[in-house]
Amino acid sequence: MTTYTDGWGNDWTAASTDAVAGLQKTVLNYLGMSVETGDSLKDTFGLDPAMPMAHVLKGYFGKFFAAEKMEAMAVGALADAERVAAEGSVTPQEARHIAALAAWIRGDMEGAIAAWEAILLDHPLDVMATKLVQYCQFYLGDGTAMRNSLARVMFAWNETLPGYGFILGSYAFALEESGVYDKAEVTGRRSVEINPADAWGAHATAHVLEMQCRSAEGEAFLSALEPHWGKIHNFKHHAQWHRALFMLDLGRYQDCLAHYDAKVWTDIAGDYLDISNGVALLWRLQEEGVDVGNRWRVLADMSAARTEEHKLAFADAHFMAALLNAGDREKAETMRTSMERYSHKQETQSRITREVGLAIADAFLAIDAGKPGDAVDKLYPVREKVRLLGGSHAQRDFFDRLLVRAALSAGRHTEARHVLSERLENRPGSRWNWSRLANLEASESNAAAAAQAQARADALMAA
Ligand SMILES: [Fe+2]
Known part of the structure; x- marks a missing residue:
């Protein structure tokens, strides 16, 4: 089959230049996080139902949901991509995309990253490879790798490019x-x-x-x-x-x-990111003493449907929190068993579950059981590994606050002081950090230090 060139200089196997234009529009819609992304991919298939990269893109989109119900879409798209590749010919760039999608579907995020990085060496303006490395490095918790991967291709970009x-x-x-x-x-x-x-x-x-x-x-x-x-x-x-x-x-x-x-x-359609947003915000509000009413219920119901999926350890941690905060202890324990089973698999996310996901789940279970000291025992030793869960610093702050809260509740003042010291060194402008330091000082009957920390917190609230 013939290839046609997109606006970034990539040559894609396609039936027409219009089909490649459709693919490019889909990629741009994806970059813009547009609700029209799916429709533009459909339009592309309308122009060329056998376009290898369109099938790969469909597979990638299926994987982004990190949901079992979308997994079949990704698997089907991979099968279609492999079929059209076998029936015709694909370029080495397309073959690597197909291999990357296959690796991702196998749960091998590192393998997928290696395939995309290999593409980028030859094609630094392959936008999907660029974004997908970032996505997967994000869920490996490697911010430096995210930055360096982008930095390696910046030489090729200029503002005239789409x-x-x-x-x-x-x-x-x-x-x-x-x-x-x-x-x-x-x-x-x-x-x-x-x-x-x-x-x-x-x-x-x-x-x-x-x-x-x-x-x-x-x-x-x-x-x-x-x-x-x-x-x-x-x-x-x-x-x-x-x-x-x-x-x-x-x-x-x-x-x-x-x-x-x-x-x-x-x-809300129930995407894991929606659930993560909800859980992390309700927990923070509740921790500040705000009554959040029955808002946990819908989050727990959505999470209960996904306790055995284990697509992202990051998402699992939030599902577990939703279940326990809504009072669904039994379902949370069933999920813990499922996570344990999953942790023995040879997948990227099962390794992360093994190294840190289970400890976080155990911490939530301990807090729910009224044993915050046990939660500290689970969380403190893995505090430098929580990064592996992925998500952003802002999102993972949830687990850090959880540790501080557990330590304060359990009277574990030493751990609380150390974590708060770290947090204040890194973010001295955080009202929450000063406020919890004030709580700690008050617990140790250091009235002057408590007043001083509270004054810092109050000043930041007024700022
Ligand atoms: Fe964010």
Whole structure:
């Protein structure tokens, strides 16, 4: 079959130049996290039902859901890609994409990353390979690898290329997750300047503001961009989750709860990211003493349907938290058994479950059983491994707060002091950190130190 060239110089096996244009539009919609992504892929199939890369893309999209119900779509797309490859000829670039999809479906994220990185050596402007390395490194918790992978292809990019701003947004996020905040902010803001509807670039910038505790600025920044998110798929809930975090940081609990109902947990289809947003926000609100009513129920019901999927250890940790906070202890214990079984498999996520996922599940179970000291025993030894779960620093802060809360509840003042010391060194502008230090000092009858820490917290709330 003939190949046609896309706007980045990649040659794809296809029936026509229009089909490759359809593929490019689909990739751009994916980069823009548009609700029209699926339709543009359908249109591409309409132009060429046998296009190898369109089948691969369909498989990738199936995998992004990290859900059993979408796994069949990915497996079917891989079979179709392999079939069209066997019937005709594919380029080495396409063959590597097919191999990467196969590895990902086998649960071998490292193998998939190796295939995409091999593609990038020859084709640094292969956008899907670039984004997929970032996605999988994200769920391996390797921010430095995310940054370096993007950095290795930046030489090939310039602003005349389609989607350049989206690549800047991706790079900004990788910079932020590896702690290069100044460059991340400049890069993220540039992506939003190029396209105010670039929710990923906005999100990357919001992460910098979150990590630097610039909460009021962060809330205003996202709020100003929200009108541009009309066509963004459920990722907009996650962007709104960040706004909610800023409100929480500012002590605006009732605003935060109202925002949860109106913008975070609304129009929910049950994607793992939605559930993660919900769990992590309700837990934080509850930990601050806010009554969240029966809001856990729907999260637990959605999680209960997915206790044996084990697509991402990150998602499993949130499902477990949802079940226990809604009082579904029995289902949580069944899930723990299933996680244990899964941890013996030879998959990337089973290794992560073994190394850290089970400890987190045990910590949630211990807290639910009224034994916060046992939770500290589970969490403290793995504190440097929690990163392996993936997710962002902001998302994993949930597990860090969980450890502090458990240590304070159990009277484990030594561990609480050490973790709070670490947190205050890294984020001295965090109101929550000062507030919990005040709690610790009060528990140890250090009235002056408690008052001093509380004054720091109060000053940050007023800022
Ligand atoms: Fe985020």
